[in-house]
Amino acid sequence: MWSRLPFGETLRAELGAPGRGRRLSSSPRSRVWRAELSGTPVVVKQLIDAPEAAERYAREVAALKLASRVDPPVVPMLLGTDPGERVLVLEHLDHQQLREDWMVDYASALARLHAATSADDAGVLPTWSGPTQDDIDSFLGLARTLGVAVPSGVRTELDGLVNRLLGTPGHALLHGDPCPGNDVHTSRGVRFVDFEQAALGNGLVELAYLRIGFPTCWCVTAPPQPVLHAAEAAYRAAWLNATGTEVQDDLADACAGWLLRGDALVQRAYRGTADHLAKIPNRDWKWGTATARQRLVHRLGIVSQMTADGGALKGLGQLATVIRQDMLTRWPALQPLPLQRP
DSSP states (O other), X not given: OBXXXXXXXXXXXXXXXXXXXXXXXXXTTEEEEEEEETTXXXXXXXXXXXXXXXXXXXXXXXXXXXXXXXXXXXXXXEEEEEGGGTEEEEEOOOOOOOOTTHHHHHHHHHHHHHTTOOGGGTTXXXXXXXXXXXXXXXXXXXXXXXXXXXXXXXXHHXXXXXXXXXXOOOOEEEOSOOOTTSEEEETTEEEEOOOTTOEEEOTHHHHHHHHHTOTTOSSOOXXXXXXXXXXXXXXXXXXXXXXXXXXXSOSHHHHHHHHHOGGGGSOGGGTTSSOSGGGTTTOOOEETTEEHHHHHHHHHHHHHHHTTTOSTTHHHHHHHHHHHHHHHHHOTTOOOOOSSOO
């Protein structure tokens, strides 16, 4: 499909006249073209008129500039911008065939991306926002609808969890949607694209993606344990190498936070529109590589495993175990998440 490039006078004066562009597939929130500048392939991306378009554009530009500090690169080079038209011109990246253990390279690159920023960058991007009291109410409401008794003290545990996630210090450069498809595996390593939801926060909330099942993503997987452990170790090693410090705390809070969020069962266009956990008892729906019930059963199992030794979320872990067992009894045809991305 050929179409007119949004390449105005500002970009032409800076970069020259582009060759004819070819539209590429993209999210409903943007238009993307492959074009050429002096024979060199580039990517032109325009954020279309939609709610929060200006904010999403500003986030992406800011994040790409912050991430450009990292060497070897973890993002494409930002070649030019046209804020008036919300257009970015980016280095074109060639995607290589994935290795079976692609997640190890992904995790290492994610750590280096997170390490691009410091406390001095506070305010350049919004602060990451975690689950809320409404998410707690929704999760406990699901348990009651399924007829599962909520152990005493779980509400207090969840209040504490939400407060800890809100107050967790961190100035990592978070991608905001580090999903399969937003990672480009090149001959020089993994690069990340599409930073419209970038934020600053604690890197653990995105490291948790590997274990909890890519909660904001169409492509959700549950990798084999050896690959998962190797990927998490690669993240921690890359973070230590980049910052000189160890990754603080474990992943239990981050994974439990994703469990609470019903919006992490639907694609972005439907988030904030309904209580999605409340729909689970009556209907299931497919999104990408898995259904909502598959995703939730996986997350319940992960939180159950991670809290089995007790600690601050012991009651939540017990509740997660019972809800998961109830769901598998009600819907015995539910399958585990796929091991590999398509």
